[in-house]
């Protein structure tokens with residue numbers, strides 16, 4: 405682990421390693437509220453390995469094609485198995501010490517129970533909602549994926565490890581959190597809410613009227629929009645957590 409001076413404090417510097425696990429054919433309008441309906445794209449589902457900590461940290465644990473079919477009826481394609489993706493870093497699921505859940509929708513926690521030695525960090529608002537979801541989002545939550553896991557429940561903005569900060573970004577779901585990671589290129593932020601690059605950098609036709617686009621799935625579109633804008637303003641590197649651009653990226657930065 406290396407360090408850079410940041411003010412008076414020495415903050416650790418990390419790298420983020422994308423772990424693309426599966427791809428689901430989706431309508432882009434389902435992710436960019438008000439725009440792009442009828443445009444199909446291949447939505448990747450990732451876990452993210454944070455490299456450089458004194459323990460092995462994952463942000464979300466993704467899923468697989470089988471779970472996409474089981475939980476949502478989607479015909480998906482596996483990119484890497486969870487074991488193969490971890491194996492590239494010489495890791496097994498039981499080596500993971502911490503899983504940070506951006507939220508608990510199914511596509512972010514299918515493999516969480518396989519990380520049997522991990523503390524699983526989640527916002528209190530998210531866990532409460534996931535245990536009793538409103539019908540408007542209930543299809544996205546599967547209690548069997550997170551019941552009985554070793555949760556570390558947090559509330560509000562939290563520095564969970566030096567240089568790794570949890571930032572509540574509700575709107576998509578009540579307890580959704582972004583993950584800010586200190587890197588040699590500044591602050592990289594994994595969005596938390598389900599989105600693509602288009603949410604942060606709208607195409608012509610949208611950007612004339614708005615600086616960002618709200619996630620297509622949300623409880624509160626205005627709150628969700630405001631948090632896209634907030635993350636865009638905070639991040640040196642924005643990582644939209646379902647953007648196809650990271651499928652072939654080895655490391656950020």
Ligand SMILES: [Zn+2]
Nearest residue numbers: 509511512598
């Ligand atoms: Zn998602």
